[in-house]
Amino acid sequence: MSNMHRIHWFDEQIRSGRFPNSGWLAREFEISRRQAQRDIEYMAISLRAPLLYMAKYRGYCYEDQTYRLPHLYMTEEEQRVLKYLAHRYRHYNYEQSDAVNRVAHLLERFTPEEQQTGNRQLPVFMAHPQQLQFFEILSHAITETRKVHIHYRDHAGERQFSWCPLKMVSQFNADYVIGYEEDPVQQTAIRLEGIVHVWIMNETFEYQVDGVLSGWEEALPVRKPFVAEIRLKEVQQTELWQGYRIRAKQDQIHWIEFYDMDAFMQHLFISDWEELLSPGWLRRKLESRVGGMIGKLGMKE
Known part of the structure; x- marks a missing residue:
């Protein structure tokens, strides 16, 4: 139970002239006397309640009767x-x-x-506002077991497909949704970051609670991250570069940690940066990937 519920009860007791104390609060909500006292301290310090302890009545009152608890709400x-x-x-x-x-x-x-x-x-x-929106749409679709239509973009290009979303997971600083197109056994995971647009369809699907294949959300062995040396257009004022931790920086050169090579390469495709200085193997993989894309564009011409 939220401590705000207890605090509102305590406030009502004071306004009724009953001089409540920590013992009353502890008994009413079956909590420890220490926790009850912390609630009272929270009222006095954080909510600026003018609490006054009356030894005669062994309880509290308000020194200023005009005081009102702040309206605490969440949009x-x-x-x-x-x-x-x-x-x-x-x-x-x-x-x-x-x-x-x-x-x-x-x-x-x-x-x-x-x-x-x-x-x-x-x-x-x-x-990111767009990813928050996608997260909310997919969460609702999962709850309602409804199919979604996804417009997706990654290094392989753009495509659109119908999708049965099963579960949301996060790994290596990226969000994924697990699902399938037609066969429940052929489950894959796609990144929210690659979604261009998604909307919920009227069609529903059936799946067992234990139908999500194991292995997607299991704890992976903690390993040391890779580090990319990148020259950015501007010096980052925080310790993150769009979600990736900055280990060190010197002027525009930043040393950025990452765990998943494919995820980080996709991030490089959609992010704004000046030069990838190291590691060499990442440069070569990126050059190969870009070269392949350019080759495909050349064939179309």
């Missing part, structure tokens, strides 16, 4: 962003993953309780 847009971030944090499997997963659990509950994580620095994920 639909904020709920969507938090839902997306909870999804990303829940699938984070790198440094400090235990602490990050705990934050994911808290975000899912949408409560302000116990959201401190010490001095640890949490990873930051880009919440």
Whole structure:
């Protein structure tokens, strides 16, 4: 239960002239006396409630009777962003993953309780408006077991197809949706980043709860990331380059960490940068991929 529910109850007791205390709060909601006291401290410090302890009545009152609790609400847009971030944090499997997963659990509950994580620095994920929209559409389609029509773009070109979405997963700083076109056994994963447009169809499909093939969301062995040395057009003011961690930077040259080579190459195709300095193997793969695309364009001419 949210502590705001308890705080509203405590506020009502004060306004009724009952002089509540931490003992009352603990008994009413079956929580510890220590937790109840933290709720009262939260009222006084964060909500600026003018609480005054009356020793005569062994309880609290308001020193200023005109005080009102602030209206705490969350807009639909904020709920969507938090839902997306909870999804990303829940699938984070790198440094400090235990602490990050705990934050994911808290975000899912949408409560302000116990959201401190010490001095640890949490990873930051880009919440692109278009990807948030796709995430919401696909989540709804999964819940309703309805097919979607997807316009998709990657290094192989553009294509459109009908899709039965089964599950959302995140790996290596990228979002994927698992699904299939016709055969439930032939499941694949596509990146949200590659989706140009998606809409829900009227057609539904059937699938078993355990129908998602295993292996997509299992924890992968934690390994050291690859590092790409890239000259960007501008010096990045944050520790991320569109979701990829910047290990170091010197002027416009940035050393950027990545785990999935194919995902990072796709990122290079759609991102704005000046020069890929290293590693050599990534340069060669990128040159080969671009050369193949240019060759195909030449054949069409």
